[in-house]
Amino acid sequence: MAAESKLSPALQALVDKGLFDRLPPTFSTFFFEQIQEWDTLFPAERSYHERLFALIDRSDTALVEKLFEPLRRVEQVMGVNERSWPRRHFTLEQVDFLNRSPHYPEWRKTVADIFAQLDPLLEAEVARKGHARLVVVVAPAELPVGPDRMWLRIRQHGKRIPLEPPEDVADYLPLLLTGAARKDGAHSISAMCAMAKEPYAAWSIEAGGGLSDPGNPSALVALSYDKLREYRARLTNEVTHILKTQEVRGPRQLLAKLKELKIRASEGDVGRDPVLAEFTRATLLSGNGTLLINNTFVEWSTVQAVRRARPSATVVSFGIRNKIKPFTSLLIYADQETANPIPTQMDTLGTYVDLEIFYQYIWQEFEKYAEYRHNTAYLFVGEGMDEMLAIAPADFPLLAAAQPVKLGQVFGTMKDWMNL
Amino acid sequence: MPALTKRRFLQLAGLSIAPRILPKRLWAAASREAQSARKVIIVTFGGGVRYSETFAPEGVHNIPRLVDMKPKGLFFKSCTNAGVLSHYNSTGSILTGNWQRVDDFGFQPPATPTIFEYYRKQTGAGPSDAWAIATNKSFSLIGSGADRTLGQPYGANVVLPKQLLLEAVEGVVKNNAGAGVASRENVLQHLETILSEGYEGVGWTIFKAGGQLDRTVRNTLTHALVEYINGPEAPSSGDELTFFIAREVMREFSPRLMLVNFWDMDVAHWGSYSLYLQAITKTDRLTGMLWEEIQSNPSYKDRTTMLVLPELGRDGDINAANGFLNHRSGDPSCRNMWLLAMGAAPGEIERPVFHVDLAATTAELLGFKAGEITGRPMREILS
Numbered sequence: 001m002a003a004e005s006k007l008s009p010a011l012q013a014l015v016d017k018g019l020f021d022r023l024p025p026t027f028s029t030f031f032f033e034q035i036q037e038w039d040t041l042f043p044a045e046r047s048y049h050e051r052l053f054a055l056i057d058r059s060d061t062a063l064v065e066k067l068f069e070p071l072r073r074v075e076q077v078m079g080v081n082e083r084s085w086p087r088r089h090f091t092l093e094q095v096d097f098l099n100r101s102p103h104y105p106e107w108r109k110t111v112a113d114i115f116a117q118l119d120p121l122l123e124a125e126v127a128r129k130g131h132a133r134l135v136v137v138v139a140p141a142e143l144p145v146g147p148d149r150m151w152l153r154i155r156q157h158g159k160r161i162p163l164e165p166p167e168d169v170a171d172y173l174p175l176l177l178t179g180a181a182r183k184d185g186a187h188s189i190s191a192m193c194a195m196a197k198e199p200y201a202a203w204s205i206e207a208g209g210g211l212s213d214p215g216n217p218s219a220l221v222a223l224s225y226d227k228l229r230e231y232r233a234r235l236t237n238e239v240t241h242i243l244k245t246q247e248v249r250g251p252r253q254l255l256a257k258l259k260e261l262k263i264r265a266s267e268g269d270v271g272r273d274p275v276l277a278e279f280t281r282a283t284l285l286s287g288n289g290t291l292l293i294n295n296t297f298v299e300w301s302t303v304q305a306v307r308r309a310r311p312s313a314t315v316v317s318f319g320i321r322n323k324i325k326p327f328t329s330l331l332i333y334a335d336q337e338t339a340n341p342i343p344t345q346m347d348t349l350g351t352y353v354d355l356e357i358f359y360q361y362i363w364q365e366f367e368k369y370a371e372y373r374h375n376t377a378y379l380f381v382g383e384g385m386d387e388m389l390a391i392a393p394a395d396f397p398l399l400a401a402a403q404p405v406k407l408g409q410v411f412g413t414m415k416d417w418m419n420l
Numbered sequence: 421m422p423a424l425t426k427r428r429f430l431q432l433a434g435l436s437i438a439p440r441i442l443p444k445r446l447w448a449a450a451s452r453e454a455q456s457a458r459k460v461i462i463v464t465f466g467g468g469v470r471y472s473e474t475f476a477p478e479g480v481h482n483i484p485r486l487v488d489m490k491p492k493g494l495f496f497k498s499c500t501n502a503g504v505l506s507h508y509n510s511t512g513s514i515l516t517g518n519w520q521r522v523d524d525f526g527f528q529p530p531a532t533p534t535i536f537e538y539y540r541k542q543t544g545a546g547p548s549d550a551w552a553i554a555t556n557k558s559f560s561l562i563g564s565g566a567d568r569t570l571g572q573p574y575g576a577n578v579v580l581p582k583q584l585l586l587e588a589v590e591g592v593v594k595n596n597a598g599a600g601v602a603s604r605e606n607v608l609q610h611l612e613t614i615l616s617e618g619y620e621g622v623g624w625t626i627f628k629a630g631g632q633l634d635r636t637v638r639n640t641l642t643h644a645l646v647e648y649i650n651g652p653e654a655p656s657s658g659d660e661l662t663f664f665i666a667r668e669v670m671r672e673f674s675p676r677l678m679l680v681n682f683w684d685m686d687v688a689h690w691g692s693y694s695l696y697l698q699a700i701t702k703t704d705r706l707t708g709m710l711w712e713e714i715q716s717n718p719s720y721k722d723r724t725t726m727l728v729l730p731e732l733g734r735d736g737d738i739n740a741a742n743g744f745l746n747h748r749s750g751d752p753s754c755r756n757m758w759l760l761a762m763g764a765a766p767g768e769i770e771r772p773v774f775h776v777d778l779a780a781t782t783a784e785l786l787g788f789k790a791g792e793i794t795g796r797p798m799r800e801i802l803s
Contacts, residue, residue, distance in 0.1 A: 104750065
């Protein structure tokens with residue numbers, strides 16, 4: 001390891017004592033490569049890496065050998081050696097090597113088995129430090145269905161809470177998220193959480209710009225598909241340019257070329273924070289339609305935020321997807337607005353179908369992690385609707401509501417739940 | 421838009437190249453033989469689709485045509501892709517009978533020979549008798565394998581309709597002419613230009629030598645393009661053009677062996693479940709239309725086996741990276757597919773079969789030997 005390493009002292013010490021070199025190469029090199037990006041890892045990621053390798057280091061050597069023995073056997077059959085797998089390198093070639101190996105399914109299973117043994121130990125540490133968390137998922141007002149047709153894939157896990165919407169629908173979200181009418185300009189629940197907790201603890205992820213508040217504290221991570229328009233346009237143009245002018249073998253090679261296309265400070269507030277700048281770049285260039293479709297950006301950003309940053313409070317707001325225009329939809333990296341003179345139309349029914357599965361994916365993603373299990377209140381809200389879905393521990397007060405609840409009351413409950 | 425006749429289009433395109441494939445009398449003889457023999461069409465119901473959105477109870481409403489066809493065909497409940505979960509390798513495995521592990525994005529031919537090569541070399545079938553019509557634009561090398569004793573001289577004609585369409589649309593958008601792509605005539609004009617001038621760069625490998633398309637082939641493709649653009653349902657997708665070209669190739673050449681690769685449902689990568697479902701239903705419709713064409717075309721009726729299967733699935737909703745968006749987890753949702761064999765005795769088969777078994781089965785159906793392959797013939801189809 002180079003002397004200029006920026007790893008934490010604890011992890012650096014483990015590297016120096018050769019821990020990574022003693023582990024099976026396909027396991028250790030992946031993580032070794034990950035921690036090379038130390039500067040752009042979230043605190044939760046850094047903590048995970050430190051705890052994982054500290055656990056392996058302090059465990060009985062014989063047990064560790066036994067744990068990794070099946071993986072060593074698979075690696076041998078796969079032909080992993082110094083030549084095919086240079087020490088401390090995990091490149092695209094290694095990814096291809098794994099993917100194309102006839103033993104890839106076996107390798108995956110073996111790695112999964114290893115984590116099935118390690119994760120409960122790591123999660124027990126997390127659970128001991130558990131605290132209340134909050135997730136609010138907002139659906140746009142234009143959906144063509146009522147609450148009886150909402151959240152169908154997950155509603156069996158929670159309870160539909162009757163709400164008393166305000167007379168002015170423009171106040172619906174402000175009352176829910178700030179406890180006050182729009183004109184009052186109060187801080188949102190996520191902004192309050194950002195001010196009260198550690199960095200990257202509160203996220204606001206949205207398709208439009210409705211959640212944005214000029215007075216938001218800088219500690220709030222605020223991602224908006226709309227507000228990243230300039231950056232998205234630049235990425236789109238760069239991708240087109242690279243595809244047309246350079247030899248790119250495939251998406252992975254393309255991603256490698258795009259690694260340097262970081263967001264500029266002028267293209268969004270997240271550009272000022274190197275961790276968030278890299279997060280945004282990676283999210284937009286993940287190849288999952290995040291550049292193209294607003295709600296895909298919202299869903300994938302949320303999933304990535306959960307995996308990487310483990311926020312305490314997350315407010316997610318979807319929008320309406322536009323209809324895909326004939327012919328120009330073939331041009332993935334073209335601006336549909338300018339490429340086709342046909343007027344843009346909202347696809348409200350398509351959006352409804354899209355979101356029904358995204359609610360499930362988002363809820364599932366949170367629940368994969370010990371930080372969220374048994375202590376998180378999930379509120380699924382449709383703007384303007386007189387019901388919401390709550391999935392929460394039994395002691396979440398709103399679960400007992402029998403009469404329609406005012407949105408200000410929902411805000412108050414969230415605030416109490418988060419100890420703000 | 422004003423009607424564009426085939427004659428006018430041919431004039432516009434300046435098609436004056438002499439036929440070069442076969443002398444006419446041999447052509448006629450070959451055509452007669454081809455029309456009387458058994459034929460196989462492999463349809464990859466693709467781009468990646470899960471059981472749960474197709475033949476699972478909760479998915480059948482997405483595929484009304486296949487549901488209607490199923491009782492008339494032989495349905496294999498379990499057809500497994502045990503190979504690499506990329507479109508190119510998966511389709512290559514179907515066509516070679518061996519699990520392919522080459523470049524995922526089509527920069528290498530399959531490592532072992534395809535059924536096209538075995539078929540053509542052993543039977544002496546001409547170049548018009550084996551075709552691959554593929555929406556996936558990275559499939560230009562799918563028509564023949566890397567084995568030098570066989571290879572391209574015996575391979576299939578490969579047509580990549582979506583790439584053609586992409587080039588045309590891109591041209592319209594760049595020129596920003598009039599109503600742009602809102603005008604089908606604009607798109608058609610660009611399609612014409614590409615076909616007459618620059619097809620080599622967009623994936624055609626049809627009988628080509630020196631970059632010239634055979635006249636008969638070009639006429640056939642031209643007719644398909646005109647039909648496509650003027651279609652009553654205002655088609656605009658790559659799979660729809662693939663269908664029109666496949667149908668035209670069937671009508672003009674009656675090939676005995678053909679791959680039709682549908683791919684639009686890979687739009688799932690964009691992260692829109694509704695677009696994914698729409699693509700499934702569209703592919704279902706096109707597959708049904710292909711079977712209708714087989715039933716109404718005397719060269720195919722009662723002598724054709726159409727093998728329909730997804731080349732791969734997509735990640736499951738539980739514990740996967742991002743569910744339907746991807747197909748890389750290797751979980752059962754990615755690997756466990758179905759196979760519908762039309763033209764075989766009706767029934768349902770519980771016995772698990774594999775994607776590589778299609779090559780061996782096709783070899784038996786068409787009467788050639790497929791070399792050393794992993795797959796085994798599906799006797800249920802042959803009986």
